[in-house]
Amino acid sequence: ALFQISLDEFGSPTTIDELFTLNIDESGNTITTGQPGALVVSGDDLHILVTDSVGGDRFYTYGGNRLPTDGARETFLPAMSPILGFAACGDQMIAGGNGGAIEISTDSGTTWVSIVSPTTNDITSAEIVDGRYWVTDALGGVYFTANEGADWTTITLPGSTNVTDLVFSGDD
Numbered sequence: 428a429l430f431q432i433s434l435d436e437f438g439s440p441t442t443i444d445e446l447f448t449l450n451i452d453e454s455g456n457t458i459t460t461g462q463p464g465a466l467v468v469s470g471d472d473l474h475i476l477v478t479d480s481v482g483g484d485r486f487y488t489y490g491g492n493r494l495p496t497d498g499a500r501e502t503f504l505p506a507m508s509p510i511l512g513f514a515a516c517g518d519q520m521i522a523g524g525n526g527g528a529i530e531i532s533t534d535s536g537t538t539w540v541s542i543v544s545p546t547t548n549d550i551t552s553a554e555i556v557d558g559r560y561w562v563t564d565a566l567g568g569v570y571f572t573a574n575e576g577a578d579w580t581t582i583t584l585p586g587s588t589n590v591t592d593l594v595f596s597g598d599d
Contacts, residue, residue: 461485469515474536476513476522484510484524488536500536504528512553512562521560523550531560531575542576551591563590 433442461479468474472490477499479485484507485499493500503510503522507530512523520532520539527544544550548564555561561571567589569582584590 464510465513467513467515469517469520469535472515472535474513474515474520476510478509480505480508484508484522486513486522486536501530501532501539503530503539512550514553514555516555519555519558519560521553521555521562523553523562525549527564529553529560529562529576533575542572543579544576545570545572545579545581552593554593554595556595561593561595563593565591567591569593 431444432440435441461477461482464476464478464484466473466475472488472493475487475489475495477485477487483502483505485502487495487498488500489495503524506526507524507528510522510524512521514521515536518533518535520536521529522539523529523544527546527548527550529542529544529550530539531542532539545562546564546568548566548568550562551565552563553561559571559573560576561569563569569584569590570579571582572579
């Protein structure tokens with residue numbers, strides 16, 4: 428369920444409204460599989476990832492002229508599940524999962540393509556910064572590509588042995 432919480436000037440909740448409950452699929456059937464995976468905000472859109480190793484992970488968008496009731500924007504192959512790395516920045520999106528599988532979208536999630544991965548280990552996180560895609564894997568590898576996966580660079584962070592998540596602040 429998606430909730431809107433209004434705060435007063437001191438940061439205390441004043442109202443809590445349920446905006447939407449994601450419980451139906453594209454055909455109007457109740458979704459009986461899947462767990463909440465990630466919420467990613469990009470601009471005015473909220474992207475919702477539902478993890479489902481049986482039917483394939485799915486993502487929905489709430490915002491603009493889209494509602495989750497419009498159906499899943501993408502259903503990733505069950506072999507790629509779970510999607511642990513999921514990010515959006517403007518029109519670019521990246522999803523990384525099982526066995527190093529990576530898919531990207533350059534049109535806000537309308538279409539997706541598989542790209543060459545720098546690893547066969549599970550992707551644990553994904554980010555997009557300045558048009559570059561960044562991923563980490565289950566063994567602590569950190570990688571980035573500036574050309575949609577044609578070439579990957581391995582990053583070694585001093586003193587680190589097991590990096591499984593990345594967070595960027597601003598443009599740095």
